[in-house]
Amino acid sequence: MPKHGSATRLLAYAFLAIAAFASLVPTIYMVDISLRDSADSFSPVLIAAHVTFANWSQVLSDSNLIGFFVNSGLVALITVLLTLVCVIGLSYAISRLKIRGGQVMLLVVVSALLLPLASLLIPIAKLLAFLHLTNNYFGLIGPETALGIPFGTVIVKAAMDDIPVTLEEAARIDGAGSFAVLAKIIVPLIRPSLIVVAIWQFLFSWNEFFLALVIMTETKVKTLPLAPLYYEGPFMTDPGKLFAVLTLIAVVPIVAYVVLQRWFVAGLMEGSVKG
């Protein structure tokens, strides 16, 4: 790294500190409102004077909220697993088994990366109604998996392309079939890219709003992104409780990212070194 004077360095730190503050303020504000008593809930300050946990104790005992969590967790988990299965299979067939028409498949799938979900929503909604998958977990899991395939394939196929063929040939000579090669050699070697895809897909599924709004109309199957709408009405005059709910929803992806970001960044770095 080129040497910079201490003044430049200080300036860079000051600049980054301001940006970091700006990026944290809404979260701090959200958490603080959840800790306010009703007298303070409408005061225009970042941190209010009094702290109370009353909102939290009431929100945490709300059994409906658990349902939202269970729904989101199940949908996100199954979506991540299915996406990985689809993406690994497709990438393996194109990159290693050199399936006929593989390059065409790749082109078609990757160009779907550029599709706004909004342009597909109506036919997807009609199709799901036809398949009786409205208000069904698979009504979200199916489209979310499909939308994850383009990005996942880009990442995973690039990672597979970098594995030397010699490794695979050695295993084949030892009599391993194509599935054994995939499971025992390829998958362990491309783990960093699989982690990137899994984290990305988890965040996408956990936070997805548009599809869920249209597909999940019954409360018992609704996912967390719909919870703010559900609680907005009843807690209209009681922002403390609404913001406790909002904080709870945001906590899961924030903690997940802080814990996993090391692998996420490492996976991205590795991908771009080779790609």
Add this chain to the structure above:
Amino acid sequence: MAAGGSSRRANAGAWLYVLPALLVFGVFIAYPIIANIASSLVGPHGDVGVVNYTDAAHDAVFWIALRNSVLWVVLCVLFETAIGFVLALAIEMYIPRGQAIFRTILFLPMVITPSVIALVFTTIYAPDYGLLFGAFNAVGLANAFPAVLGDPATATYAVIAVNVWQWCGFFVLMYCVGMAQIDRELLSAAAIDGAVGFARVRYVIWPLLRSTTISLAVLGIIQALQQFPLIFLMTEGGPADSTQTLATYIFQTGFVLDKMHYASAVAVVLFAFSLALIMLQYRIGRAERTAHA
């Protein structure tokens, strides 16, 4: 590659591996594209033709939505790229330690559920009790506080600002990844040739990251075009349809007004619009590459 027989056998097996992906992709992406185009060609009385498109051409709200979508794309990509690049530069090139902490903090808005963000920012923008009003009040400008989301002149920009706030961290991270790959010896060599300070950024670092910039621009375009929860939850397309975009207008016409075929036509326009923008983007990228080669 193996000889004919075993290759054909391998190919038969290979189809098993692509089956799950092609099935899911075919049902939930390929089929909807075709179904959508077909649906857009059915008129309100079951007649086949382009009546939905001619209706759209005479629909003032459609033009507002289209104009706003263009505004979204331009402002989001511009600000996210500029802010993301400058912050990444500060992280990767100007500070000796703390890189990971800044990257993580700046990325955090990216992982927060958009519907949560929408409600938090609605409160931040709220007149009389929001945080932004508090800031205006603190510097004695309480009387100059705008209606933010309630005023057609400011509402769209206010929502776009939230999107920029959320996505900058992603641009920062991708630029950091790109900058970390730049050969340090190349930078030293450039410094000897006199490329220091702004010249180093403008003539060495920025050009080296062109492919990152192009990928980010494509991603930023798509993301801006499909933004839905922020607009839906903060303004519902209002006041007076002034914040409607193609994405929200598809929902409005299709699911609120129950004009599915009309909504399909709007969706086809959105689809064509994003395709055109992205092809333009690639063109520019390729032209630049050949110009520099």
